[in-house]
Each structure stands twice: as C-alpha cells, then as structure tokens.
Amino acid sequence: MAQELLKGKKGIIFGALNDMSIAWKVAEQAVAQGAEIVLTNAPIAMRMGSINDLASQCNNAPVIPADATSEEDLQNLIEGAMEHFGGKIDFILHSIGMSPNVRKGKHYTDVNYNFYSTTLDVSAISLHKTLAVAKKLDAINEWGSVVALTYIAAQRIFPDYGDMADAKSLLESITRSFGYHYGTEKKVRINTISQSPTITTAGSGVKGFDEFIAYSESMSPLGNADALACADYCITMFSDLTRYVTMQNLFHDGGFSNTGVSMEVISKFSLEA
Numbered sequence: 601m602a603q604e605l606l607k608g609k610k611g612i613i614f615g616a617l618n619d620m621s622i623a624w625k626v627a628e629q630a631v632a633q634g635a636e637i638v639l640t641n642a643p644i645a646m647r648m649g650s651i652n653d654l655a656s657q658c659n660n661a662p663v664i665p666a667d668a669t670s671e672e673d674l675q676n677l678i679e680g681a682m683e684h685f686g687g688k689i690d691f692i693l694h695s696i697g698m699s700p701n702v703r704k705g706k707h708y709t710d711v712n713y714n715f716y717s718t719t720l721d722v723s724a725i726s727l728h729k730t731l732a733v734a735k736k737l738d739a740i741n742e743w744g745s746v747v748a749l750t751y752i753a754a755q756r757i758f759p760d761y762g763d764m765a766d767a768k769s770l771l772e773s774i775t776r777s778f779g780y781h782y783g784t785e786k787k788v789r790i791n792t793i794s795q796s797p798t799i800t801t802a803g804s805g806v807k808g809f810d811e812f813i814a815y816s817e818s819m820s821p822l823g824n825a826d827a828l829a830c831a832d833y834c835i836t837m838f839s840d841l842t843r844y845v846t847m848q849n850l851f852h853d854g855g856f857s858n859t860g861v862s863m864e865v866i867s868k869f870s871l872e873a
C-alpha cells in the first residue's frame with residue numbers, strides 16, 4: 601500500500617519494544633508511507649527489546665533513549681530529533697503504558713500509592729511533559745499531529761485494568777486541555793486513539809486478558825482491531841487528510857464502544873437447552 605500519505609513528514613515514535621508492540625507497526629507503516637522517523641524508548645527497554653532491528657528496517661532510523669517521565673531526557677530526544685531531521689517535527693506517537701500496581705497484582709482498592717504515582721507519571725503525565733518540552737522548543741510544525749494510545753477503561757469500569765484506567769482518563773483529559781492551548785497557539789493537533797485489546801507485552805500484563813479478548817471479540821460487530829489496523833489509523837491521523845481533527849478520543853475498536861450487547865453474548869445466557 602505505497603500511497604505516500606506521509607511523504608516529506610518527520611516524526612518521533614515512542615514505545616516500540618518488540619514486534620508485537622503497536623508502536624512497532626506504526627513505525628513500519630509510517631516509513632512505508634514515506635515518513636522519516638526517530639525511534640525512542642526507555643533506556644531499560646533498549647536492553648529488553650529489539651528496537652535496533654526495527655531501526656535498521658526503517659532506513660536506519662536513529663534510536664534516542666528517553667525515559668518519558670524525565671523532562672531532561674525528553675529535551676535531549678526532541679533536540680536530537682530536530683538536529684537529525686534538520687528542522688521541525690510533523691508527528692509524534694505516544695505509545696507508553698505501565699502500572700506497577702497491575703504488574704504486581706495489587707487490587708484497585710488497595711494500591712501502593714508510590715506505584716500509583718508512577719502509573720500516572722509514566723502512562724499519562726509523560727504526554728504532558730512531551731508536549732510541554734516540544735512547545736517550549738517550538739519543535740512541531742503547524743498542522744502537526746500528536747497521537748496517544750488509550751483504552752475504553754477511561755470511560756467504563758474494567759475491573760482488572762486497575763489504576764491504568766485512571767491513567768487513561770488523565771491521558772484523555774491532557775489531550776483535550778493541551779490540544780486547546782497547542783491548537784490555539786501553533787495549530788498543533790492532539791488526539792487519543794482508543795484501541796481494542798491487543799496481544800502485546802503491555803496488554804498481556806492484564807489479568808484474565810485471554811478471556812477478555814474473546815469477550816471483546818464477541819461484543820464487536822467487526823471483531824477486535826489488531827495492531828496493524830491501529831497503525832493504519834495512526835497514519836491517517838498523522839496525514840493531512842485529518843487536518844481539522846483535534847482534542848478527540850477516537851474509538852478504534854470494531855464497534856465495541858457502541859454495542860450494548862451482541863446476539864453472540866446473549867446466546868450464552870439462553871435458558872433453552
């Protein structure tokens with residue numbers, strides 16, 4: 601699908617850990633559509649994952665480590681990317697999520713509050729910090745586009761999602777608030793994409809994930825959207841075809857969010873033998 605939707609555009613992609621990561625697919629699709637990219641992830645993820653393989657597949661894209669909770673790292677990343685590109689950036693993907701409470705099986709009603717702060721800092725405030733650093737450096741071109749990935753647990757309770765639900769609510773709120781200010785001053789747009797459950801390292805950390813994926817599949821008229829389809833949606837959001845879309849939470853979930861119940865689920869409760 602060589603449509604060159606991102607021809608001439610330059611972007612930073614956070615969060616490609618391994619080839620299951622949604623960010624991995626976004627990086628591949630962005631380059632296939634003509635973009636130049638810089639890859640980044642937390643320094644610790646550099647050792648755990650395989651980001652250098654992705655970099656070589658993506659025309660030897662530079663990899664600049666950054667802990668997204670560190671303003672200093674973010675400044676170094678954004679300055680490094682601008683130096684590499686020889687100018688400003690057109691798009692950013694924020695594909696970052698991590699909850700120590702969920703990882704350690706802490707119940708939502710009995711969280712460790714230091715962990716809770718980390719969940720919010722890593723999974724939501726990191727978007728604010730990225731945008732604030734980018735704005736101070738005037739790093740994003742007019743009509744540039746920032747996308748962060750979220751989940752419907754921001755709006756509805758999914759018990760095993762724990763404090764990540766609160767992080768996603770905050771992420772979506774930052775998107776609206778920063779979207780107003782960055783839009784007014786610099787015509788930069790900011791949106792979240794609310795993705796179906798997807799088998800990745802972060803996704804599989806949620807308890808009962810396999811059963812949940814099956815439930816979600818049976819509640820989505822089109823079925824669960826996979827990582828590649830999510831990447832395609834991100835590409836449209838980075839392209840000029842969506843120039844007036846900002847401050848939105850965009851569901852990319854096969855219709856799950858607007859389905860009250862499906863006949864497939866109802867049939868499981870049938871009293872007839």
Ligand SMILES: NC(=O)c1ccc[n+]([C@@H]2O[C@H](COP(=O)([O-])OP(=O)(O)OC[C@H]3O[C@@H](n4cnc5c(N)ncnc54)[C@H](O)[C@@H]3O)[C@@H](O)[C@H]2O)c1
Nearest residue numbers: 615617621622642645668696697749797798800801802803
């Ligand atoms: N997988 C799903 O079911 C699903 C559904 C909806 C939304 N999402 C969201 O999609 C995004 C990407 O997750 P994924 O499913 O591809 O999993 P993933 O585990 O591949 O990606 C999560 C990334 O966050 C990075 N990260 C963690 N702490 C960081 C830090 N301090 N600084 C910089 N990066 C850090 C990790 O290194 C990793 O690359 C997350 O925001 C996640 O919540 C995932």
